[in-house]
Amino acid sequence: MGIELEQPAQAGRMSGRDFRAFQEGRPDHERWELVAGVPMMMTPPTLTHNRIAGNLERLLNDALAAQAPDRIALQRPGIELGSGEFRPEPDIAGIDAAFAPGQRFVEQAYLLAEIVSSSDDMRVPETGARWSEVKRSIYLAHPACEAVLMIEQDRMEVRVDVRAEPGWTTRTLALRMN
Template identity: 40%
Template sequence: MSVIDRRPSMRDEPAMEEARFLKFLRARSEDERWELIDGEPMMMMHPPSLRHQIIGQNLERLLNDALERQGTKRFAIREIGLAVETRPDFRPQADVGVIDDHLGDNPYFAERFYLAAEVLSDANTAEYIATKRLRYAEHAECLYVLILSQTECMVEVWARLDEWRGRVYRALDDRIELPEFGFSCELGALYARTQLA
């Protein structure tokens, strides 16, 4: 997701949490897309670039193919609101998330997720992406955070079992393995149907 705006009047107000954020959203146009990052609502660029959408779609499809072969109740979904229980001031929208069919009682945010992925855009700051990555990792059931570039073939994979150390993949034939999901693919598959592949 690309962040393009912050609500300017928020600087002097206390940090927002989910209930106030949802009230804030109800007062906004349905054409606007917002997420809550550390208590501050942030508007996302709409629509994302075609390349951004293709990369997200490739990842979603490859994850779902692997999860279906595995016979699990988990599935990948795009543009999903996520909740980290210990962070009521953090309600992001991930480009791709892996959740299961236990949706819980929250109609807007998945309270249990196993992977969160972000496709970078020009408007993303390093601080914004780092904050999202760290908050995703705080979720007790999250196993992976993926950061995918849309300007070059490059994916960062951050894994709980690797103590959240990031691994960077840059060669088209680099193989990305997410064994808990039965997922294995070459980096190039994530960039299929783009000029980068």
């Protein structure tokens, strides 16, 4: 994918472990991601973003209840996805339904979804890639992940990555309005 995921921490930057310790001291309502070793507070999402995320969570949970009742879909779960100086927070994840009260993080996710907004257009230092593409690369590298959804917030388009026997297959689904 072109993004180096296993990077040693550089001077003045936070490691993934340091970032998790930093997060523990922050209020629960704050959302943070680690981008190239720099903690970034995330602005509240738009109402459109929340509507898409809520609809997707509901649809996934309906399907999982019928097909895989040992899994659930959650918005903004804590997942140990990143490596090196990256700790993204997916908008939706499919995870194991069994978890402990008070648990914040899980080690694996089977589906990872991102509602792509204008804030995801920022370029990540030293990679030149958009933050949404860096996140997608990290999601695809997660060993338990079976599917990645990148849903565009401002147009009717979704990129679907599915892990199959030979590797990942990617399709972009779009509705073009005339």
